[in-house]
Amino acid sequence: MTAEKLHDALNLLPSDLLAATDQLRTAPRAKIIPWKRLIPAAACFVLLMGIGFLVHHEMPDHIMMKQAAPEAPAAVAPVPERMEIAPDAAAPQAPAMDEPMMEAPAEEGHFPEPPSDVSAPEVPYGEAAGSATSREEELFVDHSHSFAEETENAGSTGAYCGNTVTKVYLDGETYSLGGSDSVTLTHILKNLSYNQEAVCRCMAEFTVDTETLTDIQVNLTEAFARCERGQAALTEEQVQTIRTIIENLS
Amino acid sequence: MEDEKIVDLYWQRSESAIRETEIKYDRYLTKIAYNILADAEDSRESVNDTYLAAWNSMPPHRPGVLSTYLGKLTRRISIDCFRRRTRQKRGGSEYEVSLSELGDCVSGGNTTEEIINVKLLADAIGIFLRLQSEEARNAFIGRYYYLDSLKEVAAYCGMTESKCKTLLFRTRVALKEYLREEGFEV
Numbered sequence: 001m002t003a004e005k006l007h008d009a010l011n012l013l014p015s016d017l018l019a020a021t022d023q024l025r026t027a028p029r030a031k032i033i034p035w036k037r038l039i040p041a042a043a044c045f046v047l048l049m050g051i052g053f054l055v056h057h058e059m060p061d062h063i064m065m066k067q068a069a070p071e072a073p074a075a076v077a078p079v080p081e082r083m084e085i086a087p088d089a090a091a092p093q094a095p096a097m098d099e100p101m102m103e104a105p106a107e108e109g110h111f112p113e114p115p116s117d118v119s120a121p122e123v124p125y126g127e128a129a130g131s132a133t134s135r136e137e138e139l140f141v142d143h144s145h146s147f148a149e150e151t152e153n154a155g156s157t158g159a160y161c162g163n164t165v166t167k168v169y170l171d172g173e174t175y176s177l178g179g180s181d182s183v184t185l186t187h188i189l190k191n192l193s194y195n196q197e198a199v200c201r202c203m204a205e206f207t208v209d210t211e212t213l214t215d216i217q218v219n220l221t222e223a224f225a226r227c228e229r230g231q232a233a234l235t236e237e238q239v240q241t242i243r244t245i246i247e248n249l250s
Numbered sequence: 251m252e253d254e255k256i257v258d259l260y261w262q263r264s265e266s267a268i269r270e271t272e273i274k275y276d277r278y279l280t281k282i283a284y285n286i287l288a289d290a291e292d293s294r295e296s297v298n299d300t301y302l303a304a305w306n307s308m309p310p311h312r313p314g315v316l317s318t319y320l321g322k323l324t325r326r327i328s329i330d331c332f333r334r335r336t337r338q339k340r341g342g343s344e345y346e347v348s349l350s351e352l353g354d355c356v357s358g359g360n361t362t363e364e365i366i367n368v369k370l371l372a373d374a375i376g377i378f379l380r381l382q383s384e385e386a387r388n389a390f391i392g393r394y395y396y397l398d399s400l401k402e403v404a405a406y407c408g409m410t411e412s413k414c415k416t417l418l419f420r421t422r423v424a425l426k427e428y429l430r431e432e433g434f435e436v
Binding site: 011 | 278313314315317318319321322325326329333345348349350351352368369371372375376379380384387388391392394395396398402403405406407
């Protein structure tokens, strides 16, 4: 028997056997896409890139929102009317929305912002919790500060006297003041006439803890001090005095 | 056009039967012929001869499955053409490769009795194939009847080439054993 004979015999195979195979071999088959196996990997890659993009771009806002909405009491006074809008470029420019506020460059004569762990929250005391959008808008609204014309005292004008230690949180460092500097600083900040309705959202340059009043946010450039009792403007003289004390820290 | 209508046209001796056959099966038949002959011109000639053979055989034949009927004609004509051609020179077609592979099943001898018993041999192979798994049967018929390449057989049987090759080898060995048991000299 030869292989050719086998071929001849195969030619006589029943049609039903052949038809079954013929149907299989002539059936349309799905086109094989060479890169098909890469599709799941590509999808995963795109997904990871998307998540990475979102995390990278959403995180600062997320953090800002957290900072902008601390455990502020809900039923407190609304934003004070003192926040005057100054559209002209005279006022310091607020950072862009997508730039973290921590990275705002300190201008000449400005003290760097205290670290987030020790500084007071950016939302002023007494601020009612508003919607996220309005809060963000208000956060960056330009307004002007000016020196107080006369000392805003709460009544007691007497010098603070006694053995006191004052802590200043500046540029990530904690400084302890004693002696006359402590007394002077405590005297100025303690006796200011703080006004709840005068609270704005400007950043503090450093924070001060006195024996009687803690977490006082001070901005010498904008000449104001802010604590849980409200906000008060500083006179030029007070600013100069405090600046001297702070500059002596280093 | 449906196969039945085409067959009717042959029976009516209508010349459009060949035209309709060509429209529907030309590519299919050319593929079978090319698998055997590995030559476009010879394949074309074989397919044309197939149409003539179909015209001459219907009537009296009325095939149930026109495609396999025409395929058989093409296969037989192409193999004859191949044998004529290879008397002078050897070609490199799938048919030739399959001859070498099917040589595993047979001794290579040629007796008068065997020549007479081709029909019996076909019946035995048919029975053997029905005993095999569908996968093995399709692979065997695809490879040795339709003479598709190993790659093509593996693709439409849904397996890898190496698996297909192994499956074909086992089927050939099993066929040899079966034919021996049936009394064929292999």
